[in-house]
Amino acid sequence: MLYPHVRATPNYTLNPYFDRAWPQNLYLNPESPLVQKLHPPEGFNISITPLVTFRRVDLLLASDQLTELYRTTQPYHASQENFDLLGGDQVWEIPPSEYLSLFTAPLPEANYGTLIASTAGHWTTGTFRGLRDETKPFEGIENVLSFFSDAMPVWARLVQQWLTSAEHSAEKNAGGGATTKGGRRRQVMVRAYLPGHDGCHYIFKPWELYEQENNTLSYNWGQIKLFNELFQVRAPLPPAITCIYSNNLFSLSWQTRTSATSTSSR
Incomplete structure (x- = not known):
């Protein structure tokens, strides 16, 4: 296009x-x-x-950060012999410090105005093998939902602190930091992940009507709405952050000055 x-x-x-x-x-x-x-x-x-x-970033936080967080929030389960929180499906990860450094980097390396992150596309019992429980519905996805609820406030605070720090050091960054070279205030927007089903890629009959009860729902597709709602409820919303939520789609816009007018888009 x-x-x-x-x-x-x-x-x-x-x-x-x-x-x-x-x-x-x-x-x-x-x-x-x-x-x-x-x-x-x-x-x-x-x-x-x-x-x-x-850049593909499946879980927003790196595996070592998630493991340490689980040890803090669930010390009993984490201390069990041979417990491995992840150890399942492969994930692609970049530490937040790396992608936030790229986001706020000055010219000529970069001059980004907006970072867009997705919520929970890879928060599954296949990825978090240590939280899987085949005796529970959907292999214990409720355990993953609970941990997601603990992890996202940590991620939100980390991002907010990074942008606040970037603003304070903007003069040292020679054009990086909280604003672009053109003077636009940088923002971080969170895109709600969309649900799916196992027939959603069947392109040969696009007119086919799929009823949810007649289709299997792999991964966490059936619970995506719950993950999105948890992010909205659990992620901290200081005065510098606004949230728009409509029809399972929402975005958060970080502004590093509380007096600035915050802008968001769906």
Whole structure:
């Protein structure tokens, strides 16, 4: 849709061996007819400054942070012999300090205005094998929901503290920190994950009507709405954060000054 104004990396037609850890970027195409009409900020390098970057971050917090948090909140279960909180399906993770550093990095490395995070797409009993209980409905997904409820306030506070600290050190960051080079205040938005079912990719009969009771619900697809609602309820909402919630879709917008007008979008 953006062709020929952007170029995308990596080029999967040239290298089909997709690695989910690869960063995916959109850059301004120097051959775009729009280039002559644009006025990028000083320090913007059309060759290396991304317009958009995607990184796969499955659980928002790193595995060691989650393990330590579980030890704190559930010391009895965590102390059981051979207990392994994760140890299940593979996850792709980046520590929050790494992706927040990238988000607030100055030009020419970056000049991002918004970080978008998703809620609970990989919070499953397959990922959190230590919380799995096959004697309970949906293999004990309620245990994962409970831990998600403990973890998301920790993540929200971490992000808020990072942006507050970035504002205080903005002068040292030479254009990084709480605002972009163009003066836009950086924000973090949380996208509600969407539910699904095992027939949702069956493209050969798009007119088929699927009734939920006739379809299996793998992973945590049947509980996605509960995860989204938990995030809304449990994530701390200081005066600097606003929340919009409608029809299972919501976003949070962090502003590092409580006196600033907060902006959000669905």
